[in-house]
Amino acid sequence: MTGQTGYQAGLAAEDIVASDYESRQHSVAARRWRGQSGEIDLVMRDGDAVVFVEVKKSKSFARAATRLGRRQMDRLCAAGSEFLAGEPRGQLTDVRFDLAMVDGSGAVQVIENAFAEA
Numbered sequence: 001m002t003g004q005t006g007y008q009a010g011l012a013a014e015d016i017v018a019s020d021y022e023s024r025q026h027s028v029a030a031r032r033w034r035g036q037s038g039e040i041d042l043v044m045r046d047g048d049a050v051v052f053v054e055v056k057k058s059k060s061f062a063r064a065a066t067r068l069g070r071r072q073m074d075r076l077c078a079a080g081s082e083f084l085a086g087e088p089r090g091q092l093t094d095v096r097f098d099l100a101m102v103d104g105s106g107a108v109q110v111i112e113n114a115f116a117e118a
Contacts, residue, residue, distance in 0.1 A: 013057035013102040014041055020100070020108045026051065030083075037078035042100075049094035050087065052080045054114075057102040061109045064101035073097075073115045 018028055021044050029050065030043040042053035054076055058064035076097060087093045099114035 009057055010055070014055050016102055016106055017053060017055050017100040017108055017110075018042055018044075020110070021051070021053070033079070033083060035079045035082035037082055038075040040076060040079050040083065043083060049096065050084065051096055051098055052076060052083070053098045053100050055100050055102065059104040061101045061103050064103065065099070065111075068099055068115075
């Protein structure tokens, strides 16, 4: 998938993941939040905690999981830190980084706290 097709598939995957989180009592704080360090696909609220969600879509969960590399994790952590600067508790906010994978059938699998402190 490239170009516009890939972009639309990414948006659809993010919608599926956002709905999954909302069904578990999370609320959407931001979609495609962009800071100087990069973009975060979804920022969710779980009570007072902030959950940064990286969404990966592929034919299988195994393939989706391999699409998140160390450099991207570092960028996401830096962008998360930027987002937290605007939160009432700042860097003291409870936070986690999740990897949400969407397979070819639209099923969702979430790895909570996938790379915090990684």
